[in-house]
Amino acid sequence: MVDSDYSTDSDDELPSGWEERVSVDGKVFYACHEVQKTQWHHPVSGKRKKVIGELPYGWERKIGDTGYVYFIDHKNQRTTFTDPRLAYAVEDKLEPGGAFTIKQKYDCNTSASKILLGRDLTGRYAVITGANAGIGFETAKSLALAGCTVVMACRNVKSAESAAAIITTENSAAKVEVMHLDLASLKSVRRFAEEYTKRGWPIHMLILNAAVLSPPYTVTEDGLELCFQVNYLSHHYLCNLLQHILVRSAPSRIVNVSSESHRSRSTTVQSEKDVTLEKLSPSEENYNGLAQYGVTKLLNIAFSNALNHRKVMHKVFSNSLHPGNLIPTSLSRNWWGYRLLFTLLRPFTKSLEQGAATTVFVATCKELEDVGGMYFNNCWVCQPSELAQSPEFCEKVYQLGEQLLLEKMGPGAFDIPVEMKSGF
Template sequence: MADRQTFDSDSEDEMPPGWEERVTTDGKVYYANHEAQKTQWFHPVTGKKKMVKGELPYGWERNITDDGTVFYVDHINQKTTYTDPRLAFAEEVKDNPLDFRQKFDASSSALQVLMGRDLTGKYAIITGANSGIGFETARSLALHGATVVMACRDLESAKRGKVTILNELAQAKVETMHIDLASLNSVKAFADKYIQTGWPLHILILNAGVFGIGFSMTEDNLEQTFQVNHLAHFYLTRLLVNVLMESAPARVIVVSSESHRMSTLSERDLFEDRVSPPKAGNFWHFDAYNNSKLCNVLFANELNSRLLPHGVVANSLHPGNMMSSGMPRHWWLYRLLFALVRPFTKSMQQGASTTVYCAVAEELSNVGGLYFNNCCRCPPSKAAFSKSMAAALWSLSEKLIDSRERQRVQ
């Protein structure tokens, strides 16, 4: 192996003259010095060791000629190269596998997170995928080969979103299915229909939610914000849990919010007689939203502890602050406020980045029960760490679902 050397460059990863970067069949990056006719495992400038992981990017194929020469074909752009395209996304070999060095930040987009990834063969369900962050999440995964099911209340809007994606990539695999989270019967019908397809489920993204609505009851005799933002997603996951375990490794991603830090929810509130039937007297929509977002984090943590031994991990996240999505549509004042701050907030692509990161990051393949913001792990609120509160929420959620399932049978 050749000795390490230094030279002047604007980039620490730039190769010195006479050097070439190559990849072994098992993904190890090595460096060839053509002048000295020697090779080494560490970068000649930085001394770092790297590896490439996973399959070739979506649309690429590796071929070998009769004389053993390896070359790569980009079918989408109709180009051929002798350089493994995964080299552009090579990662440093870490001594500590739990070293989550931040790769992306608030300015990163979902498509940037997915660069170099081929999700062919992966099946994903995304609730609320017809607009905003949900649509960009669906679009990004579909453009990288995943089969995406857009689970939406507004099915016509979902179909228009599907057309938009197919116009961008004709071979994208996108399905639309109806679900109304304000109706547990609709959730059950969706799950039954999905199970009947026989498809696996590798990524379940619980994205849909409501914000800023006044006190209202669902057909299930539950307060709407609590049901739509938490309980219906809990029910959907419960109905699909066997599919998730059979498809393992699989992931459940719960879209929460930094608003969970302002929740007033306590463990003594997590009893059936406190939420069913709901009380209108002291209702404040913002408090209801904050509480539902804390439920999202608690649910993800408890779900992860229960399913991790079965190959399913669960994480929660904050997508971004006051983005120009459909969330504030229920009150003109919120619509005005969100419009005023729009130039200073994330785009929908940037808002989808943390969701996509949690869904595909290889370093999270066996790690769950975490909360993310700007594609980086961060501590949630103190209440979100409470194991007893998470267990109490799980017990309450099961009781509420079980009682309504019994009513349906009767």
């Protein structure tokens, strides 16, 4: 018996011949092309919805000569009749007296399993970095139990295999693969991409989840500060090397797990002028672990926006998100003070499954099938910091990343041998 708190999303799907649009005042209406009629209530569920809030950064609404509404996405130079806020429309419920109240579909209490209730992801492939523990593991488990083939890309293969066994114990039909990926080594990133390409699998969801929080100052084998490389640069490299698969698998999604820490005023990056190797990969005397974590989370959003700008034409969409504050993950392992803080605040924070909800939402929600360049928190779109929204800043971050990868890996840094590119 299904818990009464849970409801399937199937009644929100539109029947064939119907289209969803938004009026000038933000109310959602439904048009049936077969009989040429429109109505305010959903043809299946009977729900009324509306969009609220401002248009996402870079979007503009226009009204044509005959009164029709259309939208311009200036970041990606495209025009559409679909209001981008439809991806997170909310239900209007008529209360006694005729007033409407707004109800958000998902919130901070939503679990990943609730988002996927009733979904069948059979035939879909998801690659998740850092999937052996914490939010990454909960994301992997939720997707696998919904039928998705999950590839756990992890540094600790033994730990990942144990995590995979937990998932398959819960459901023997779950499809979980483990592959080695050490984000502290650009050579390891390349080996992973080459091996994945040889296997001939598609990628419908590339979830960039792995991160380190305030480790002791460490320089990687590539001569870069550890947090900068693991949280940002190696993920940038991974996306670049797998882009041919993402395009062939389209529509596909890239999910960048960032953090509200990107707003920190204590970081060394406060403007476009600060996008330098010295500021992003600091020396030991200029290193502050917590501030550096905030810098890398800012880079995640900037990279996501710049990447979406490049790939949206290929039906590859990139979004970023904040999973939640002080969720009890292995991120706190590097200092006893963080472990104590995480323990004390545990009763007031999200569970791991709730922490994975926004990642799962962004990776799978049907309403986001054609949406990119956005930032989400609690399964809801919101505005990141002003700097993270700056196209100039995002582009400068992306270009510096490309330059660094070429310097570290040589002229063939982004090439995958043709013979490895088997079909799927």
